[in-house]
Every structure is written in structure tokens, then in C-alpha cells.
Amino acid sequence: xxxxxxxxxxxxxxxxxxxxxxxxxxxxxxxxxxxxxxxxxxxxxxxxxxxxxxxxxxxxxxxxxxxxxxxxxxxxxxxxxxxxxxxxxxxxxxxxxxxxxxxxxxxxxxxxxxxxxxxxxxxxxxxxxxxxxxxxxxxxxxxxxxxxxxxxxxxxxxxxx
Amino acid sequence: xxxxxxxxxxxxxxxxxxxxxxxxxxxxxxxxxxxxxxxxxxxxxxxxxxxxxxxxxxxxxxxxxxxxxxxxxxxxxxxxxxxxxxxxxxxxxxxxxxxxxxxxxxxxxxxxxxxxxxxxxxxxxxxxxxxxxxxxxxxxx
Numbered sequence: 001x002x003x004x005x006x007x008x009x010x011x012x013x014x015x016x017x018x019x020x021x022x023x024x025x026x027x028x029x030x031x032x033x034x035x036x037x038x039x040x041x042x043x044x045x046x047x048x049x050x051x052x053x054x055x056x057x058x059x060x061x062x063x064x065x066x067x068x069x070x071x072x073x074x075x076x077x078x079x080x081x082x083x084x085x086x087x088x089x090x091x092x093x094x095x096x097x098x099x100x101x102x103x104x105x106x107x108x109x110x111x112x113x114x115x116x117x118x119x120x121x122x123x124x125x126x127x128x129x130x131x132x133x134x135x136x137x138x139x140x141x142x143x144x145x146x147x148x149x150x151x152x153x154x155x156x157x158x159x160x161x
Numbered sequence: 162x163x164x165x166x167x168x169x170x171x172x173x174x175x176x177x178x179x180x181x182x183x184x185x186x187x188x189x190x191x192x193x194x195x196x197x198x199x200x201x202x203x204x205x206x207x208x209x210x211x212x213x214x215x216x217x218x219x220x221x222x223x224x225x226x227x228x229x230x231x232x233x234x235x236x237x238x239x240x241x242x243x244x245x246x247x248x249x250x251x252x253x254x255x256x257x258x259x260x261x262x263x264x265x266x267x268x269x270x271x272x273x274x275x276x277x278x279x280x281x282x283x284x285x286x287x288x289x290x291x292x293x294x295x296x297x298x299x300x301x302x
Contacts, residue, residue, distance in 0.1 A: 009163075014162045014165050016167060017166050017167065018166070034162075044169055055226070056177040060176055061222075062167070068181065068185065076188040097223050
């Protein structure tokens, strides 16, 4: 049975961290695939959507989202996270005004991000189905569909709220 | 690479997290109000005389929130805003969300911004650890 540690060792995923307040410790875990990490690097270097919606920059939005997630604060269902489709082994979406992040929960409170993109691009090109299929395929290739994937689709199944 | 540190710099981090916290507070306050008092966004919009879609955009972060619109939303939800600037705490401790999460009561509080239910203004919302240092704070409103 594949473990999270093995996925990290084989460089299939890497742990994502943000600067946290001294009083905080990570209460959840966040990972990203190499492709997502590369996208995150571009975001950190200042890439912008054609039309920005949020008051914060996209990088600031993602930093806040990750900090909220990692420090164990509640996320508002539908506004900040949701499943793409209510199905077993669902693909989940993390949301900010300008950014959409797609991935799945390896375990409760443990998310692996696979794709990130601008909100308007995802909506305009209806990329939900494509991302869902690609993520399901990746899970099958990694052999984690049954072992490292939260099967429930309620918010409480994936996050301690 | 076994880990990636997403670092956007201190100034951007402070700005983004403050903006996010305000929006998060609004979302949670509204969710709580909706669950407790069955107050939908439509009722808020009617009370404020604005389009529901505007409130939706403000809450989802797609529309900038002015201080006035923030105050209006709090008023429409019958809540008070408590804004506080204080010296940062630099010592290790327990995650603040756990310290202050009081969703079971009428109060929601995270960080320095607190919405206090108008009917329970005297409720203490920030439990202070016994070993914590007193901080100098400026209170507005």
C-alpha cells in the first residue's frame, strides 16, 4: 500500500508550507504535484490574470487560503472549498476570488493540489470536467484511488470544521 | 524537492491575510446568522436596498469592500464590529482559531476582528491564556 511518505520520496508530491504566525502550528497538511509547485512558483513571482477581481493580489489570496487551511481555521463550504461532483473519491476545489485550485484529499485535513488556474479561465473554458478526469487518472497511476483518497463528499469528511 | 515554501514577503502576507480575514469573518457571520435566524442574503439585500448579487460579490471577494459597506453588512446582520490594533504576539502558543472558536454560542471571533451578536454584546469573545502577556491595544468602535 502506497503511503504519503512514499509519494514524497518518489517526488510525486511535495509538501507546501507558508510562513505562519509564531503562535500557530500546522494542523492540516498541504501537498502539491510538481506541476502545481511550478505554477505556484510563477504565481509567487507575480503573474496576474487578465482581469483581477479580488482586492488582494492572486498570490496574497493563495497565501491567505493556505494559511487558513494549514492553521486549522474553518473554511466556508461552497465559498472557499467544494467538491466538483458529489461522488465517491471526489475531486475538490479550493477557491479564492481570482484562483481555483483542484486536487483531492489524501486523508481528512490533508489535501494534494494538482492544478491551479485563474478563476475566469476555468469558468470561461469550463475546465472542471477536464481537471476532474485528469486528477482521477493521476490517482489511478499513483495507485492511491482506494487507499489515499477520502471517499465521503460532505465537508466534514474532508475537513475538521 | 520534498517541500516548497510559498513566500510572498511580509508586507504582502499581512495585507492578504487581513483582507482574507475580514472576508472570512463576513462569510462565517452570515453562515451563522443564516443557520440560526434563517436570515438569507436576499433579506440582507432588501434591508440594505441593494442587489443581492452585489452582496454575493462582496462576500466572495469579487467586489471590493469599503468600510461603509462593511459597516452596512454588519448592521443588516444586527452585529457590531470590533476593530482592534495591538502589538503582535511573538511567542509560541496555541492556534488562535482554536482559542476563539465559539460557533456553538452566538459569537464568532478570529483574530482582531470580531462580530458580536447585538443581543450578546457583553459576551467575552477572546479567552486569554493564563500565561499570556498583557498587550497594549487601541480600540475603535
